[in-house]
Amino acid sequence: MKLVESEYEILNRILNNRIVQHSFYWTSYLFFFGYMWGTYDDNFQKSFLIEIINIPLKMIMVYFIVYHLLPRYLFQKKILHFFAYFAITILLTAIIRRYTDNYVIQEYFLVYGKLPILDPNQFIYTLLKINLVLVLPMTLKITENVFSSDRKQRLLEKEKLEAELMFLKNQTHPHFLFNTLNNLYSLVLKKSDKSLNVILKLSELLRYMLYETNASRVSIQKELNSIKSYIELEKIRYGKRVDLSFNTWGNFTVDEIAPMLIIPFIENSFKHCTSGSNGEGWITIDMSILEHSFSLKIENSIPTTTQEITDAHGIGLKNVKRRLELLYEKDHELIIEESSDSYLVNLKLNLKARG
Template identity: 35%
Template structure:
């Protein structure tokens, strides 16, 4: 918090909370006018009130600024409380002496008419005057601490936000290599077989690369483009699996004009092929249902569990980037109430249901 004291007039160092010279001027003008009318009414002598307040005004300012810009940063924030207390009392006493002598010699020898009057520096006068100065200093200090706290909170929030943004970008960057790695493996297998389908896969892959390069640099992407990406991916897998693949994909509802984090849905579809189709013997059943109703996306993906292995579809070791990545991206990119993700096995099917505000 010491950084907040580098500029005496509160020049803004970050965020949007600041105390500039205009605030200082307005505050002290309001303060002195209030006290002139207040004590003028008490004394029934506004001339006397004006004179004493004009004399006391610079002392109030000096003590307040001394406290918030020197004493507190040097001694309170460094936990030198005893030194701070002694210096504070000393500054109050010096202010008391200055105010007493200025009032006595320039205004009136009766320096405290509101308390019965006195012409000497009595203990009662000292206590009342020092408490009054302490009241002003405390009020000014409270304002400064509040502004500094708001700035510190905002700064921490911005740092947190930058960290989350950096982490989210990293997670999104993981999607592309992971996705391309699997697709290139598909192409490699077909080239070994000298298959005529390899050029078709390369063409589809180029379309996906164009999407990844030019459409995923924003926090949110059009849902229609995300659906197109899924369809391109499925087309790639259809070529590879040919007749052994049975995919039922349905899209319904108000998909136009909706936004979604790019490459958020594709890992669910990819997971069906990686841990379902790749390990199945016989026909592969994959169902994909995407529906948007009242700005809520319901995305359901299911695939039959390989009968020959019955292994865990969500690996925790190599190759488990996809679904773990999506969970993390949902946590960072969306509010907890904006999504609901369910992953479960039922009737020999592996199911994923994502409900998302779009």
């Protein structure tokens, strides 16, 4: 059991070694009770010999309870089984101890007369004495199990969280790439010169997604650069059909953010703005950082004559909402408002709390 945490590795190995710990416990127990019982008649040699004779039985009882009954029954929530076997073990130990008292201790060390093995007073006194040796080992074992179970539960929750985040991220990337490749495909079919710029911007995004987004946090400046590349792709795709205003304020070089959180909102704004419309739309994107507080405001038009936007709340937006809940929990605020002619997203993140 790990009881000590020291800066010295050799000291950790010695003090947390099970053999060292057990040897220290039984030695301390022997000296404490050998000395205490010896003070009654100042015959310490006799009291130490009596404790040495009794220790093997106590050790067998302690190790049987601590390393067999506790993990097999109590820790498996078999409460009734544990208390039944525990009571049997204690009673058998007490009976053996009474035989030892009568035929060894009384015979060779004490002058008092022998009492019946099951004498009520002596039997209760024996039960109390043998239970004293159990208090510390059982307390430590139960405490260790509680902390171990808690650590395992936290580890399982962490692994589950990481698996869910990885799943969401792995869904978001193919979804994003699929949409971008569709854009490139349409430009290639039209034999547009813009397709070369699309390939260039797409390569920049791919480089970011492959080499940067595996980390839990990235520089918000890198995230901003990827957003700019994505916006350039969309500007190439839509041209004058979308009137875009993109503004940033603050220092983006200090803080970090979870990767690929912002692009799905921007992607969604282009879908709202252009789906089912042959006319022009508009998008306003404002991003700012002030004292580790990140703010994003995206507002876009919605065509008055529009077909149903099948992916308005699709996989990209659903995933990013879930990632926000998992990664930023109480450190984010997301408000989405939709009216007859516009769609508004307001996102605030406390980057310092997660830094």
